[in-house]
Structure formats: C-alpha cells, structure tokens
Amino acid sequence: MLEAFKKTEVYKSIFRHSYQDTQRNRALQIVDNVFLHLHPVRVPRHATNIGYTWGMGGITFLLFLVLTITGIILMFYYRPTAQYAYEDMKYLMNDVPFGPLIRNMHRWAAHAMVLTVMLHMFRVFLTGSYKPPRQFNWVVGVILLVLTLLLSFSGYLLPWDQLAIWAVTVGTNMARATPLLGHEGPFGPELGMMPDNDVRFVLLGGTEVGPPTLLRFYVGHCIFLPIIAAIFMAVHFWRVRKDGGISGPETPKKT
C-alpha cells in the first residue's frame, strides 16, 4: 500500500528523493528542504563542535521563533489601550487556558534571548570572527543586538502594571537629556526644546508615559521592530553563508 503510494505522482511531487542513507540523499536532504537549505551541504568538523560555537546564535534564533509564536497567541487576548490592557493581563493569567504558560514562555524567552545574544557576541569576538571577510556581518549583528534590546524594552511596557510603567519611565527619561534634541540636554533649551516638542515627546507620544505611549510601544513591539529584525536576520544569515560559512582557522596545520 505504502509502496504503491510512493509511486504516485502526488507523493513524488512532495518528496523529491528517497531516504536511503547515501551521500547524495544526505545532500539532497539539505538543499531540497526550504527550512534546512540555509545550511551548506557540508561543513568543517569544528563547526559541529559546540565547544567552538557555543550554539548561542542558533539558540537566539530559536528563541526568536518561540517569541513570535507565543507573541501572536498573546495578541488574541490583549488590547493595547490603558483601559483594557491590565484587565486583559489579569484575564490571561487567571482565566485563559494555558494563558500563564504562554505569557511566562514569552517573558522568559525574551530575557533568555537578551542573554544569548550577549553571549553570542562574546563568542564571536573571542574567536575573532568579525575579521575579514566578515566585518560587515558583525555590524549587522550589533544592529540585531540593539533591536533585541529595543524589542524587549518595548514589550516591558505592555502589561501596564507598576513594574512596566516605572521601568519604562526610568528608561525613557534619559531621552530628555539628549544633547541638542532633549529639553534638559546640553544646548537643548537653546534650540527651543520643551517637554512637549523634544525627542522624548516623539518617543512617548506625550510628556509622560501614558495611553499614547502604550499604543506606540505596542505597534513598535508587534509590527515595526519584528519586521526590521527579520530583515536584518535574513541579511545576517545570508552573509554568514556568503562570507564562507562559519569562521575557522585559515591555514590548517596538521599534526
């Protein structure tokens, strides 16, 4: 029965090759699969060694996927207005089946992602992997690090509880001291900066963290920043391949 099905046009249109353990099939397994074809077919042995790579970049990407999925589920239960946001959180934590699990996973994965991004950068630095020809990919990586922090920070406000509002107040208060562009920064007042027209006002949509801020951070957190991050991630992964795969010693010396 199964053998007969394997000979049909339908089966052959889906699975392009057999599963016998041959070199050719192992290669096809990678290049014929949209999810796996990010990989080269073959890599140097040290690239599979967790002691060399620490796996932090891959784990970061995994956590990004987890955050996307749990984030979309959370969006079904959450309204980004000051009137409803906190009530929706309570509803989510108390009445929604598996609500706490989804929210906890979203929050802990976000914290973990900040951590793994930092460790990934540390490893890439210590192995000198930013050196030619990978200079630009390091720059892309720094942008992704900043985007990760911004994503985490904008998400911090959304529960609309005391923790959220004051952490974001402390964080965004810095913007008022921006040189030239903040109303308390050097040369800010001289340029006509006031609490209601400086860079912090643009960030918050008001002179303090309020309902407009919640909406701004929500849109940034759920749409703008993830799209930007996804674009830079695509460039990051593509450049890893184009710059010759994972870094490694250039002139191998055999013992």
Place this chain on the structure above:
Amino acid sequence: MQQFFEILTKPDNLPIVFLLFSVIFFTWFAWTKAKKNDAQGYPVEATLDDKVQVWPYLVRVEFLATIAVMAVLVIWSITLDAPLEEPANRALTPNPSKAPWYFLGLQEMLVYFDPWIAGVVLPSLIIVGLMAIPYIDINPKGNGYYTFKERKFAVLVFSFGFLILWCLLIFIGTFLRGPGWNFFMPGEKWDPHFVAVLTNVDFSEMWPFNIATRMPDGSLNPAAFIFGAVCVFGFYSLGPLYWLRKRNTDFMKKLGLVRYAIVSFLFLTMMGLLVKILLRLIPTFLGMNPVKYVWVTPWFNV
C-alpha cells in the same frame, strides 16, 4: 540576608543569576581553550577541518539543542510566573524605580555622570564603538580560533568592557542598589529611610587644587572652568601624545592616523568611565568628599 535572598530569587532577576554563572563559565571555558591553542602553537580548530555532511552531523546537534532549550524554557515557564504587579499608577512611584535588568549597567552610570552622558552619549558610543571594531582592529591573527597571545589588547579591552563595565554593573545595579539608589551590601536591609550623607565636591575643589567652582555670588568661577577644561582635554590629549611617541613604528604606520584617532578616543572614553568611578570611590575610602564633576560649564557638566 533574607531580604537579599528574596531579591536574588525574584523571578525577573533570575536571568541575572543565569548571566552571572554563564558569563563566568564561558569566560573560563574560552580562556582554557585559548591557553591550549597558544601553548601548542596551532589552533585545535585547524585539526578539525575535514568536511562532514550537515545531515546528519550538524542537524542533529541543532535538533538536540532545540529540545534542550525548549525543555528548560517550558519547565521555567511552568514553575515561575512572570510578575504582574498592581495596575499602572502615575501617582505612586516605587522606590527604587529600576529600568529592565539589561539597562541597569547604564542606570548605574547615572551615579557617576549626568544623564546626557550616561543615558545618551555613552550608549551611542557603545553601539558605534562595537560597530567600529572590525574596521579598527587590523590584526589579521586570531581569525576563527580561540587565542589570547596573538591579540592581547583586543581581548583584554573587550573583556573589560563586557565583563566589568556591562555585566558587573548590571549585577550591582540589580542586587546592591536599594531605595534612593543607595548602595547596600548583600545582607544589609534595604531601608527606605536611609539617608546617605554625601557632600560631593568638584574635582577642582579637592586638595591640593582648592579652586571653588562657584564665586561667592553664585556665578561660575572662571578659574574652575579653565581648570576643568584643562583636565578633560588633557586626558584626551594622552591619545595624540602617545601617537607622537610611537608614530614611526611599523604598527602605527599600518594602523594609520584615522584608525588610531578612533581607537584612542574610544579607549580613553572607556578609561574615563573608570577614572570617574575611581574619583568617586577612592576619596570615599580615604574619608574625603567624593568627586561630583570634573568640569562644570554653564551648558553641561562632565
């Protein structure tokens, strides 16, 4: 001590405990690998350069890592609930008010600098400085393997910045800063009524300079202004001075003036951070008044 334990085990602070252990572990781990590579004279990675099939050898590692991470994440999420405090209330300011944990290193810098430096200029310089690294580090060695011997300056500076100025300050900001952003040792009770007696002085007012920042009528003392400017510009002129001494060496010629200017500026700024922290801490230990500003101007203070 019980309160310290409570702060340590607050669910939102768990990542910092992870950070502490993972950073120490990975620093030790990379250090042993670098030492081994340096001792044997060739990188161990170079002996593992034969090609292997990604399917199955790499995919299975990724698969196992995915399972492990997901298992940890699910257990973490089942056992610990994400915090949800009282509804947002602008009339009720918690003490201390803290930014998210990954920004606490920057918040800690607020003790030593005005917000325009600690909150805006320094973060921007960190980002720009990180992006500049590949273009100012012209050492071709150490590309693709762990080593210390071949790139001592780069590894030391980066590790100092990452481990001390980023991770350690996050740790201090989270666990040792209580109400009023006062410093509390582990085990000390976070007393909200504790008032730290701090009489800060400006650098020019310290012995042996003794130049008052303000005139008796409250206006800025020109002598203090000039003294501060000399201190700040003098500090940054260490860069050009070092260049004048070393400009004829092969290394400097290869590095070029532009790259050197960027390196020295970023490096001196990083060290300036340390100097300012020490100007605050050392007088405290000597029983003198800690330094608030090095340079006071009508527009900004450093």
